[in-house]
Amino acid sequence: MQPATDNPVTGAVYRDSFSEHDPSIEKQNYSQYKVIRRNGAVVAFEPGKISVAMTKAFIAVEGGQSAVSSRVREIVSRMTEEVVDALTRRRPDGGTFHIEDIQDQVELGLMRAGEHDVARAYVLYREARARERAARKQTSEAVVLHMVENGQRVPLDMKRLTARIASACRDLGAAVDPAVILKAMLRDLYDGVQADEIRKSAVLSARALIEKDPAYNYVTARLLLDNVRYEVLGEEVTQEAMQSRYADYFESFIQQGITADLLDERLAQFDLPLLAKELVADRDLQFGYLGLQTLYDRYFLHIQERRIELPQAFFMRVAMGLALNEIDREARAIEFYHLLSKFDFMSSTPTLFNSGGKRSQLSSCYLTTVPDSLDGIYEAIKENALLSKFAGGLGNDWTPVRAMGARIKGTNGKSQGVVPFLKVVSDTAVAVNQGGKRKGAVCAYLECWHLDIEEFVELRKNTGDDRRRTHDMNTAVWVPDLFMKRVMEDGSWTLFSPSDTPDLHEKYGKSFEATYLDYEDRVTRNELGLYKRIPARQLWRKMLTMLFETGHPWITFKDPCNVRSPQNHVGVVHSSNLCTEITLNTNDREIAVCNLGSINLAAHIVDGKLDHDKLRQTVNTAMRMLDNVIDINFYAVAKARNANLRHRPVGLGIMGFQDCLHKLGIAYASQEAVEFADRSMEAVAYHAYWASTELAEERGVYATYTGSLWDRGVLPQDTLALLSEERGGQVEVDTTATLDWDALRARIRQFGMRNSNCLAIAPTATISNIVGVSASIEPTYQNLYVKSNLSGEFTIANQWLVNDLKQRKLWDEVMIADLKHYDGAVSRIDRIPQELRALYATAFEIDPAWLVEAAARRQKWIDQAQSLNLYLANASGKKIDALYKLAWVRGLKTTYYLRTLGATAAEKSTVHTGVLNAVAAHHEPAETVVQQCAIDDPDCEACQ
Template sequence: MTTSTSEYKADSSNRNAALSDGVQTTAPGKLRVIKRNGELAGFDADKISVAMRKAYIAVEGEQADSSSRMRELVEKLTLQIVETFLRRMPEGGTLHIEDIQDQVELALMRSGEQKVARAYVLYREEHARLRAAQQQGISKPHPTITVTHLDGQRRPLDLGRIETLVQEACEGLDRVDARKIVEDSIKNLYDGVPVDGVSTALMMTARTLVEKEPDYTYVTARLLQDNLRREALSFLGIAEDATQHDMADLYPKAFKAYVAKGIEFEQLDPRLGEFDLDRLGAALNPDADNQFTYLGLQTLYDRYFLHHEDVRYELPQVMFMRVAMGLALNEKDREARAIEFYQVLSSFDYMASTPTLFNSGTLRSQLSSCYLTTVPDDLDAIYRAIHDNAMLSKWAGGLGNDWTPIRAMGSRIKGTNGKSQGVVPFLKVVNDTAVAVNQGGKRKGAVCAYLETWHLDIEEFLELRKNTGDDRRRTHDMNTANWVPDLFMQRVFEDKEWTLFSPNDVPDLHDLFGLAFKNAYEAYEEKTRNGELKLFKRVKAADLWRKMLSMLFETGHPWITFKDPCNLRSPQQHVGVVHSSNLCTEITLNTSADEIAVCNLGSINLVQHITADGKLDVEKLKRSVKVAVRMLDNVIDINYYAVPQARNSNLKHRPVGLGIMGFQDALYKQGIAYASDAGIEFADRSMELVSYFAIEASSDLAAERGRYETYEGSLWSQGILPLDSIEKLRQERGAQYLEVDTSSTQDWEQLRARVKQQGMRNSNVMAIAPTATISNICGVSQSIEPTYQNLYVKSNLSGEFTVVNPYMVKDLKEAGLWDEVMVNDLKYYDGSLQPIERVPEAIRQRYATAFEVEPKWLVDAASRRQKWIDQAQSLNLYIKGVSGKKLDVTYRMAWYRGLKTTYYLRALGATSVEKSTVDRGTLNAVSSGAPAAAPVQARGVEDFLEGRSGPRAPSAGDIDDLGCEACQ
């Protein structure tokens, strides 16, 4: 039987050869081709023609496809190849695809088409490489670059996966360029690059663009996720590689595997395995991974994720669920509460403190942030206190020690009839203990020693952080703070003398405050005059105050904190005395030899509660505060206590400290400048709402779970709320020494009645912590801080990170001012817009940085918040062009405005202010003539200072003399 070529071509079911007219074959339908996957297919000569045409086009260009010569040659060679196979197998048979391609090569070579033949060889090689890559799951292999994987094997760089990763990382970010990231990254790769090196190249490319477009920080973080996923998922046996879109399916699987591994490694509490892990895994939100900045995610990876043998096997949403589960262990419906807690954490509406993030759900669930102790005047007790410091620090607690009871240098030691060396040598031991016990290897040990201003060792205490003098009497690594009575400040204002005592001679002063302290102190002063007390020293109060400020400027310590407002406004003054604050000056709780005060911290992310139209979402804020207070209350019962005195205190009084962060971001989102009346008003109203809802939540918990043990007799039980306690401070201090705004907007009478009826679950509810690290995690401004700089490089334990103010960039873009020149100007002016005259005044005012906000605005905003807080706030003071007069007025103003504590002084000397000839040196001057965003108004304290008798205290108007030497 014979079949013509035309007949054969017309038969679509038997396309097993392509022959010219007149060429005949037998059994054409019996030719078959073995494909590379082993499947059989019919012989199709057209595919040979197509392959050769592509080779010609590769050599001669697209125009070759229309060349009659090329078409004739391709048809001729195709027929030759077909004839070759028909001669070999006239009765039909099976060919391998490689045999066919070999014949194509031979035909091209024999015809003298060497260039085309070479193109065809390359075509075959490329497709062979593509097939090999596809078998390895590589969709689009790079032609020259291979990647060394974790198993040591080299595989082609998967361009398809890189493009997918970068596209995913750029989703929802309109102002970023995915193509540029891919192209620039590939330029930095080399053959054999490790798999992590690919991710690093992508991240490094993206992070270099952050200074020009802030959204690239999110791109960088999302690219970092690729490393995190690879490390954790491969360790858990879930997958070697995964994209973010894959995580919707993989997160639940990874979560279950993670819990099993964590329990196996004896890192997680076995009770976590008793939860409904399927239900919790289904609640994980992979999209929440996309809200991290690069700094935030890298911080989590370096310091927070659980690891085993240096492998991080915890992913972000898994970590938040682990924390939530740990806090829900004692709840009736554990799964529902865990999901509720997870949602506020993963959304960044609220963030738990670092110890809680470190340890919740682990075998050692030390979740509390702060421990306050009083050290008794006994050698055994002193070293027990130092031992307690070590144990508390080991499990990530910050420490505040009250050292006032320790007798002063030169006082008699009854047991040996010798003389005491005072408190300083013991503080040297405390300093070295903090260095040695570095919070479980996770961060530096941290302790702050407090001493009252009447202690005879106070002058040497002021010099502990100096870099000169006897190093055996210096503490270079610990913090120090003055615990200042109101009477001392009054003596400073009145330019009177101040007497220093040894506490073993005046033992009751330690526990007295207000008028009771004043009366006892003056009685002891009388004893020094009649000879009953021999060991004392009399100094001018103003001289000691000057030395305090001088050391504060020179060394950053001791911080200045105020004893009387901390005690007179304390809800718990019926059962003890506040003898100090904590490491960060926001906690004000009672301490004694039997009680170590403990506080559990967390912060509402204020900017998350500002709507798109710039309004405070009151209902959302109420929900967040309610959940946060419940979480904090749960800490108390779940917490691991390293020493029994801490358990005793915490279970008895149940204090918590709910604070805020992202305050500056919230102002930006509303278009409000920090240094403005509107900014002060927002500080007042926002804190009022947090206070109202927090007190309400604690009272509702009391109705559900019971009141705290020492509730009866507290200010709460008397219907005295934080706002009301200001009047008690006014009565004891004297109205002439206090100016505090007491306006309100909420129905506080209704809340007073509610508290009196239901009680309170917690003795203390609010405290504003610095939030230094957790605000980085959430990508917002720290605590109540103004923006440090609008463009700078931040260095911490995780590396260096470019930080740019995204709100400023947005406003400058809208004004048509964001370009390379603006970026360079910001770098030159240390992130300040003030010297850049083409920027409109309104924008410069809104984006004034910390040293460009006059300190009076910081104090006024803090005063408005303080009236609502039952504890205190970590308030850093920024002073530019610092002078002794400016320090004097700023800290007097802090006391006069009713603040309980201050924290770090951030001083910028006048000699380091300027980089240009533009006269901006007085931007931070307190004088009304300073060209700052808003003029200074007297607001009472300056007029008061002007009117004192005797040597005139400096007024705000005096503090524009940048020629004064600092702290004279």
């Protein structure tokens, strides 16, 4: 891959291109890719040449042609595929690679394969050739590059290019160097390059430096912002000029959206010049690269793939859509805009997608109960499709459907049970992909006394009859307390068909237990023919085994969800939603709906403490926005509209919890973190419930308020005692409170509540990316890794850790290499002080019991639930069993994914030309464990 010359180290011969060609390598068509040679020539990308180069490298170290053994051929074949994949996955639609990029990947491949002697010789040879080229370059004349812009070939304007990069680096400190970005850019440019390729190259060159310093994250975002402005406005506009340009552009944007049938005509009735003056252009600089790229790819409005929306116009469009029914629409739109654009609060993805649009489907989650009839089953599947079409996440309760072997009166035949219908549900989720913006997603729930439960928990297995598998659907088990008691005492468990025991579905707590025991007595008396008795621990083990092996079913607890539900006077919570944080009543007449948004909790840590005044203001505005969603929302199904307007539930959550701990200097695995989880959630809950009473005073109480727990003066924290009473104990949670809850109770007695439910902590997988904080209540996944989602791949570095390492003069290329080597974990890097290793321990370095303890403190205050992922390294049956029993004893309502440690996740790369990265050297074999679900799984973003 160099000009023909003898390698001074090994005597091998390398070339820029080879006449030899291995046709077996090129099984795919790579015609959309090109290679830029060092002389600027652009040639075809031929993967076979990579194979040839690697083979020659082995020959150089191991001997003559006889050294090309079957071992070498296998290594070269595998490594060639890996190199080609690493190159092409970053440019799935085609593009150019510089010859150096290819050689970097070859070098990395050699190291990963453990071929250190070959890699070392390869590195030393590249260094020698680089010195030779540098010496020649000093005596050569400068090459003038040309670009093609608007069909015209013109000299590349280096002054303008340099100024653009310098502007992107402004005010980001000495950590960023415009010259480094420019040098990397020029290496990838060639004579006659298209202007849009230059703009893309600037972004890619800055992006490659993010692992060196997180500050380049903002440089990359600003360069991307330049490109977005060029696409939207049709010309290059500097950041400094955008404040006035926003005011000029905004009104035409609204008119353009209305004309294109994208926006509601009512938006034109706002005082658009007034709103335009409120747009703050400098808030565009808050974005990190991942956040802005995500907005560009999936949120900004477009006409025939050309974006027409800029970031601040986007936030104002969302705000206007939420203020449509307000009396003073402009004032409220401005209030909503500032909350969103400052990143203090972010509405959920469906709201961001559709607010102000022609089909304003703003709600996040829909919960349904499937009736036990063929008409009802297919009506439920149709409802799934309609709700999914407009970006709703789905939770289906399938417990009423009779079990396999149950009699069908109409045909005198036997039922095939629940499973065959779930295959149809899974395929429907794939077919209806939420308007092309993200994949449809659904979770099926089944109570663990259902006779089909054993087959249900195996739905995600990769073996067995594929007609009875659902590879594209999530599953969860709805677990009553009686089952957990039987597990604890090693008792038996009886499975029934709901066609014989229909009232079990509608009961919980002591009532469920009494009825269940009565059915078991009827079995003993031979009054029920369709049943099965098994050891409770056998079913529990099977559930947990499948959870470990396939990531499903999730474990959710029926009785805490119902005993603690403010709405248990008008119905039963039969399931949760797609992400296990919503706990609302469902029946054959009502589809429960929840409307989500999340507070950026990190933005409310001021001067080392939680700013209650700011938090109260944020919560008040956010609750108003969420309440407005209910009335503005487009309902694809009448049952959803009826339920939402009757009960008016919302789900205000939080994100950035881990960032708060970093700002406060608190380790996640500590009692201090548990206390902060308690106090911060108490504050959010207090202000949210207070805000709902103020909305009730202004707008009236919700229709089914009378008789609710709110009406009876029972607040969420009070229901822990009710749960303990129903269980007969076995609820162990600290009940300390610090705020004036008696004053809130008095206010609720006076004015009531506007919303049946107010709080739910969603995963925030996508909106946390937009804001640039840690997702939801998640611990740090890795301190340095590559995140993949529908917008591509993004290097993520923990800015907090980098800052602390810089203060100790420990942030250097060796540290970067170490973090890559240990997959972003810090516990085994001896250079890092112990106090920092504790503070920046990653999800798999933390005892998961700490996650449960913090969640239990939050759950005390929450009237719905929380999406709680559990992380377990070195998983075993004993550990998983203890973890989920702890969750039950702590009174948690639901759990979400169980994530176990995969072999590797960080993308490893060469840190410096000529210096071998420590990635492969002395690498201990990774333990083979199952990873159930990718972090920020691009297929699972249905809530947020």
